[in-house]
Amino acid sequence: MTHHSTARPVADLGHADLSFSLLQLAIAQRVASDLVLRPAEPADADTLVDLWHDGWHRTHAPLAPPELVERRTWEDFQSRIGSRLPQATVAEVDKTIVGFCSIKQSEIDQLYVAPLAWGTGTAQALLQDGLARLARNGVTVASLICAIGNWRAARFYEKMGWVNAGVVTLMTETSSGPLQVNGWRLEKSLATPAEQRREDAYAVLIHVAQPRRHFFNPAKMA
């Protein structure tokens, strides 16, 4: 992965047909080789609002109470992006933003990937980056809230090693005040810095010890 600083808008990626296509295959191949993660910048705000607003209405609106759907206008997302930018990483392919992940306290706060980049590993890269940032902040159990019935997301988190801790009731923020909703709370234990140091030291030991095995390998002694 490399690091760039300029972004192009997400264009119409979010409005593409969800079905598998040659275009998606091409994107998957590009993503595998050209994915760039970098910190979000103030200039990314509108692009991230487009991606977030489109992704939410595509996947969350059918699962949300009507009064919440009504409040989730483009301007509502715009009013909530500013505080997230300093805690967000964006994923780009060829300088086009295809996803972002923000963290808040001990949580993966928002993870949104443009539909054309679904199934390409972009979400995994963003989630791993978010978890690494949480771990650096000293978090040992990461959590997130997933909309009840968001099966694609639930399956994605399950394969990433998250566990469903059950239904919780929370006050979700909107530009016109908080609203009560239910959601699934998902959790994942993270290695503590001490555990990570031990794992790193062990990996170094294995690496250093590996060549010496040849001395005791009868096949090599022949």
Ligand SMILES: CC(C)(COP(=O)(O)OP(=O)(O)OC[C@H]1O[C@@H](n2cnc3c(N)ncnc32)[C@H](O)[C@@H]1OP(=O)(O)O)[C@@H](O)C(=O)NCCC(=O)NCCS
């Ligand atoms: C959630 C999200 C980040 C996951 O990224 P992704 O690239 O789509 O994830 P993947 O393709 O790696 O994994 C999705 C899994 O769900 C499976 N899946 C797809 N539709 C499904 C459904 N209706 N029911 C159950 N599983 C489903 C896929 O087959 C895949 O599992 P597999 O790899 O075992 O085959 C992405 O879909 C997204 O941005 N969605 C919109 C925003 C969102 O919901 N964010 C999460 C908020 S908590």
